[in-house]
Amino acid sequence: xxxxxxxMLDQESRMLVRSVAEFREQVIxxxxxxxxxxxxxxxxxxxxxxxxxxxxxxALLGEGSGGQGMDIxxxxxxxxxxxxxxxxxxALLLVHNLALWALEAASQEADEAxxxxxxxxxxxxxxxxxxxxxxxxxxxxxxxxxxxxxxxAGGGLCRVAPxxxxxxxxxxxxxxxxxxSRPASLVVESAGGAVVGDLNGKRDELEGCLxxxxxxxxxxxxxxxxxxxxEYARERYQAGDYIINHQQIRLMLxxxxxxxxxxxxxxxxxxxxxxxxxxxPASRAAKVLACDRAVSATLDGIQxxxxxxxxxxxxxxxxxxxxxxxxxxxxxxxxxxxxxxxPAD
Amino acid sequence: MPEGDPLLKDVRKRVxxxxxALQEIRRRRPLYVEKLVKTVRDCAxxxxxxxxxxxxxxxxxxxxxxDYFAWDLVKAGLQYRxxxxxxxxxxxxxxxxxxxxxLAMEEMCSTCAGIANIFGAHALGISPLLVSGALAQWExxxxxxxxxxxxxxxxxxxxxxxxxxxGTDAEEPxxxxxxxxxxxxxxxxxxxxxxxxxCFISNGSVATYTMVACALDRERPLETxxxxxxxxxxxxxxxxxxxxxxxxxxxxxxxxxFEDCFVPDExxxxxxxxxxQPGTLLILAASRxxxxxIGTGIARGAYEWFLRWARRGKGxxxxxxxxxxxxxxxxxxTRVSLARWxxxxxxxxxxxTLGKVLSGVPMKAIGLLPRSVRTSEGMQxxxxxxxxxxGVEGIVAAYITSEEVTKALANSSLAKAVGGDTAxxxxxxxxEMMGADQGEERVWVEKFFRDAKLTQIYEGTNQLxxxxxxxxxxxxxxxxxxxxxxxxxxxxxAK
Numbered sequence: 105x106x107x108x109x110x111x112m113l114d115q116e117s118r119m120l121v122r123s124v125a126e127f128r129e130q131v132i133x134x135x136x137x138x139x140x141x142x143x144x145x146x147x148x149x150x151x152x153x154x155x156x157x158x159x160x161x162x163a164l165l166g167e168g169s170g171g172q173g174m175d176i177x178x179x180x181x182x183x184x185x186x187x188x189x190x191x192x193x194x195a196l197l198l199v200h201n202l203a204l205w206a207l208e209a210a211s212q213e214a215d216e217a218x219x220x221x222x223x224x225x226x227x228x229x230x231x232x233x234x235x236x237x238x239x240x241x242x243x244x245x246x247x248x249x250x251x252x253x254x255x256x257a258g259g260g261l262c263r264v265a266p267x268x269x270x271x272x273x274x275x276x277x278x279x280x281x282x283x284x285s286r287p288a289s290l291v292v293e294s295a296g297g298a299v300v301g302d303l304n305g306k307r308d309e310l311e312g313c314l315x316x317x318x319x320x321x322x323x324x325x326x327x328x329x330x331x332x333x334x335e336y337a338r339e340r341y342q343a344g345d346y347i348i349n350h351q352q353i354r355l356m357l358x359x360x361x362x363x364x365x366x367x368x369x370x371x372x373x374x375x376x377x378x379x380x381x382x383x384x385p386a387s388r389a390a391k392v393l394a395c396d397r398a399v400s401a402t403l404d405g406i407q408x409x410x411x412x413x414x415x416x417x418x419x420x421x422x423x424x425x426x427x428x429x430x431x432x433x434x435x436x437x438x439x440x441x442x443x444x445x446x447p448a449d
Numbered sequence: 450m451p452e453g454d455p456l457l458k459d460v461r462k463r464v465x466x467x468x469x470a471l472q473e474i475r476r477r478r479p480l481y482v483e484k485l486v487k488t489v490r491d492c493a494x495x496x497x498x499x500x501x502x503x504x505x506x507x508x509x510x511x512x513x514x515x516d517y518f519a520w521d522l523v524k525a526g527l528q529y530r531x532x533x534x535x536x537x538x539x540x541x542x543x544x545x546x547x548x549x550x551x552l553a554m555e556e557m558c559s560t561c562a563g564i565a566n567i568f569g570a571h572a573l574g575i576s577p578l579l580v581s582g583a584l585a586q587w588e589x590x591x592x593x594x595x596x597x598x599x600x601x602x603x604x605x606x607x608x609x610x611x612x613x614x615x616g617t618d619a620e621e622p623x624x625x626x627x628x629x630x631x632x633x634x635x636x637x638x639x640x641x642x643x644x645x646x647x648c649f650i651s652n653g654s655v656a657t658y659t660m661v662a663c664a665l666d667r668e669r670p671l672e673t674x675x676x677x678x679x680x681x682x683x684x685x686x687x688x689x690x691x692x693x694x695x696x697x698x699x700x701x702x703x704x705x706x707f708e709d710c711f712v713p714d715e716x717x718x719x720x721x722x723x724x725x726q727p728g729t730l731l732i733l734a735a736s737r738x739x740x741x742x743i744g745t746g747i748a749r750g751a752y753e754w755f756l757r758w759a760r761r762g763k764g765x766x767x768x769x770x771x772x773x774x775x776x777x778x779x780x781x782x783t784r785v786s787l788a789r790w791x792x793x794x795x796x797x798x799x800x801x802t803l804g805k806v807l808s809g810v811p812m813k814a815i816g817l818l819p820r821s822v823r824t825s826e827g828m829q830x831x832x833x834x835x836x837x838x839x840g841v842e843g844i845v846a847a848y849i850t851s852e853e854v855t856k857a858l859a860n861s862s863l864a865k866a867v868g869g870d871t872a873x874x875x876x877x878x879x880x881e882m883m884g885a886d887q888g889e890e891r892v893w894v895e896k897f898f899r900d901a902k903l904t905q906i907y908e909g910t911n912q913l914x915x916x917x918x919x920x921x922x923x924x925x926x927x928x929x930x931x932x933x934x935x936x937x938x939x940x941x942x943a944k
Contacts (some may be wrong), residue, residue, distance in 0.1 A: 241885050241886055241887050242885035242887060276887055277509075278509060278512070279895075280895040280898070280899065289887055341614070341629055342615070342616070342617050342618055342624065342628075343617060343618060343621075343623075343624040343627065344624065344627035352912050399877070403873070403902070406902060406906075407905060407906070407910065407911075407912075410616050410617070410906055410910060411611065411616055411648070411649040411702075411906055411907070413906070414694055414695050414696075414902060414903055414906055415649075415692045415693060415694060415695075415702075416693040416694070416695070417692075417693065421695035421902075424695075424902070425695070425899070428877070428880055428898065431880075431881055432880060432881055432883065432884045432885055433884075433885045434884075434885055435884045435885065436881055436882055436883065436884035437881060438773050438881070438882065439884060442773075
């Protein structure tokens with residue numbers, strides 16, 4: 105059974121997905137568990153270099169700035185494919201690309217080390233500002249990053265480097281999910297002094313891209329859960345039959361398909377609507393929907409596997425842990441939804 | 450316990466508030482209710498003194514080293530007699546039944562389900578001895594557990610039912626009949642030889658005694674499913690692997706390997722062929738309510754830590770001031786209460802069956818015999834005789850009916866599905882509402898979330914639990930078959 109999104113891909117997108125799938129199979133799949141359990145072992149850096157050779161670390165950056173100039177939907181297709189192997193690594197690609205994009209939007213020259221894969225940059229979102237201090241609770245990619253950009257509420261873009269005065273990074277010990285992204289918390293004192301430019305009205309677009317990227321990660325997790333559960337259900341014999349022949353199991357698998365189809369459609373619609381102001385609400389909706397369906401799919405993926413699904417060896421439980429983090433990053437789904445319907449003045 | 454113990458007062462008030470039915474029961478049986486309150490109080494103290502300070506670090510440590518086992522935390526529980534809660538008073542146990550154990554599980558799991566499940570899996574290991582009326586093992590094994598507990602030496606038990614190719618199949622008679630099993634026992638002179646593997650066995654790597662249920666004939670698993678008591682030092686028994694789990698890490702889940710493992714005749718619990726009908730079904734009727742309480746406790750713990758988060762404002766307005774958070778808290782509280790009442794009702798209905806047997810005249814009469822007589826070799830031979838085993842079955846069948854215990858199985862299965870779903874719902878909702886906020890509250894809620902998922906899987910998946918409700922309470926295709934003293938065959942009466 106082929107999912108609708110895959111049937112609708114044009115030739116170019118199909119080639120993109122195929123090449124990223126090859127990268128995932130060759131570089132990510134065999135290392136995913138190590139990325140989750142021992143992200144500081146060097147396994148991330150090794151994969152990062154391979155991703156750079158494929159152009160994934162500068163995908164969103166304009167061609168004039170040395171990037172690939174990829175549109176957001178294509179980038180999301182790539183992220184989904186990477187997330188099927190490791191959502192944490194896909195999150196690293198997402199925040200790195202968004203940081204480069206933000207720097208470009210703020211008229212900053214691209215740094216070759218960052219676009220070439222020698223170093224990583226990340227983006228803090230949302231940034232809470234109080235009394236000149238900027239704070240971000242959960243910043244994927246912050247551990248080991250060469251720099252971090254902070255889009256401020258007024259449109260300014262702040263850039264800081266770890267180790268600089270007034271910059272405090274607190275590692276998050278053993279977060280439940282997205283471990284491969286090596287997240288940390290960030291506090292920047294006198295953030296105003298580190299502003300390097302202005303996003304020039306592209307802050308909403310940046311937020312929309314972040315939300316769509318997380319939706320893409322979630323859909324990758326949901327796809328992995330569905331494929332793994334379907335394969336297992338075809339092999340596992342219980343109650344006198346292969347469990348895929350039990351209605352309850354088929355309904356669980358079908359629920360995953362419904363969720364992936366709805367998530368794909370919603371993501372595609374939001375990503376291809378065009379116009380930053382227009383697509384932010386659609387991006388919020390797509391993000392909330394995709395993440396909710398991914399949590400549901402990964403829960404059912406474990407359930408179909410029974411006891412095996414709960415054990416690390418079978419690679420299902422990590423999908424749930426990652427999906428749960430996608431659901432609540434950068435904000436809770438309720439907060440995203442409340443921004444969809446504004447209160448009366 | 451000091452006079453005017455404030456913790457006891459707090460717990461009494463809370464328990465009577467959380468379980469309105471206990472107020473009525475208290476009027477008729479005040480001592481019984483006070484014993485329940487005291488047990489919960491002990492669990493609360495254990496949580497405060499031992500489990501809470503250790504839980505997060507232990508969880509982290511066992512992620513790195515899943516072979517580690519926190520014997521210190523087990524030993525800390527001995528003073529509260531957690532290993533004897535389910536052991537009958539006549540063999541030096543506390544004599545608590547399902548209600549007491551379920552209340553204990555909720556309390557302990559509101560702090561750490563992994564640590565609590567060490568005691569839960571231990572009680573599960575005891576339950577086959579109880580439901581089969583294996584008096585010989587009561588006097589030897591259960592008395593040893595209770596006695597050594599008083600001496601400060603923990604003796605743990607476990608129950609091994611799941612096989613690599615049979616999880617759901619090993620917990621339901623219709624499915625067992627069609628199961629593809631990999632383990633079996635063969636009759637040899639003086640005993641049986643066990644070969645094969647059991648998997649995901651809680652406490653399997655640390656238990657001294659493990660109840661192992663398996664088929665004598667893999668072509669006729671239902672008719673030949675039999676329960677054996679295996680000691681960890683028996684030749685041919687080994688633990689090749691301890692699993693790396695997403696949660697509940699403090700309680701190890703192990704694979705057990707049997708390679709020509711000889712088990713003597715006297716270690717058969719009940720009769721050959723009684724392993725599923727009524728053996729496993731009685732165990733599940735007893736155990737699913739406490740497992741439902743595990744889910745309820747996890748949900749409660751997640752709720753309590755979420756409430757802390759909601760009250761903690763990081764400058765300015767606290768989350769609890771928002772209507773969405775208030776509604777979520779109310780929803781969580783509601784679901785925890787409903788899950789609690791479901792497991793309490795199920796535990797009450799099971800205790801109304803087994804309790805009648807234990808408080809019946811024949812069992813009381815046995816209990817009145819001097820200990821020297823009951824523990825004598827001669828009495829052991831009597832207990833192990835076919836006539837005595839059939840006598841015990843007859844006593845059970847005389848005091849309770851198949852309908853009563855089948856209803857208890859349906860109630861416990863219903864409660865278990867509700868408890869597991871509630872644990873997932875509440876912990877998931879809490880994480881969702883917290884967004885990307887970091888901090889101590891989040892770390893705890895994440896642990897509850899990871900712990901929660903297992904409650905939808907073990908003790909029969911929630912899908913199987915619902916099927917059991919359907920089969921036993923809707924279309925009457927599943928009954929727990931008790932064996933009357935008169936009118937049964939020579940020990941192969943499974944249907």
